[in-house]
Amino acid sequence: EDQVTQSPEALRLQEGESSSLNCSYTVSGLRGLFWYRQDPGKGPEFLFTLYSAGEEKEKERLKATLTKKESFLHITAPKPEDSATYLCAVQTSNTGKLIFGQGTTLQVKP
Amino acid sequence: GAGVSQTPSNKVTEKGKYVELRCDPISGHTALYWYRQSLGQGPEFLIYFQGTGAADDSGLPNDRFFAVRPEGSVSTLKIQRTERGDSAVYLCASSLRGQIYGYTFGSGTRLTVV
Numbered sequence: 001e002d003q004v005t006q007s008p009e010a011l012r013l014q015e016g017e018s019s020s021l022n023c024s025y026t027v028s029g030l031r032g033l034f035w036y037r038q039d040p041g042k043g044p045e046f047l048f049t050l051y052s053a054g055e056e057k058e059k060e061r062l063k064a065t066l067t068k069k070e071s072f073l074h075i076t077a078p079k080p081e082d083s084a085t086y087l088c089a090v091q092t093s094n095t096g097k098l099i100f101g102q103g104t105t106l107q108v109k110p
Numbered sequence: 111g112a113g114v115s116q117t118p119s120n121k122v123t124e125k126g127k128y129v130e131l132r133c134d135p136i137s138g139h140t141a142l143y144w145y146r147q148s149l150g151q152g153p154e155f156l157i158y159f160q161g162t163g164a165a166d167d168s169g170l171p172n173d174r175f176f177a178v179r180p181e182g183s184v185s186t187l188k189i190q191r192t193e194r195g196d197s198a199v200y201l202c203a204s205s206l207r208g209q210i211y212g213y214t215f216g217s218g219t220r221l222t223v224v
Contacts, residue, residue: 044201
């Protein structure tokens with residue numbers, strides 16, 4: 001059974017304190033791995049798509065990397081506005097259906 | 111419209127009642143998805159439409175759940191004989207032909223069954 005696990009469930013950082021979020025996956029065939037950001041009361045907002053091991057994507061203070069078994073979302077010198085829940089998802093079929101992890105809730109304190 | 115619109119934003123219903131949740135996708139997006147998100151969990155896939163037809167309904171939990179998209183645009187998720195376990199946020203997303211990059215979510219409908 002395809003499965004996505006994110007860790008930690010919650011993370012508290014001081015402003016400027018860099019860290020990483022983990023997404024481990026077990027799937028029959030990976031077509032893509034996706035990172036989304038979700039703010040309270042909102043739908044998930046697309047951040048990155050990664051397709052093959054070794055691939056990296058960057059956006060402002062965020063950098064996503066992919067291996068054959070896991071992905072990391074690195075947050076460099078975070079700011080309070082980076083506080084949100086970060087969701088990882090995998091696509092295993094050509095329908096676009098996503099399998100999500102449970103998310104990591106990040107809180108950045110000033 | 112500019113984004114995916116879902117109505118109502120909140121719905122409280124009594125156990126056993128019937129509810130309808132509406133999704134207005136981005137204009138021109140042929141693919142439409144419904145997900146359900148329980149508190150503290152990631153979204154869980156329910157159903158995928160390509161045009162008017164349900165291309166994948168493998169996520170619908172049982173026959174109380176049904177969704178339609180009669181004209182290939184607006185979709186309605188219908189839940190019969192609601193149960194307290196149906197309480198969750200129901201998210202809709204749309205994209206061009208299933209392309210993930212353009213996968214835009216709405217803000218969801220928070221359904222509470224009392």
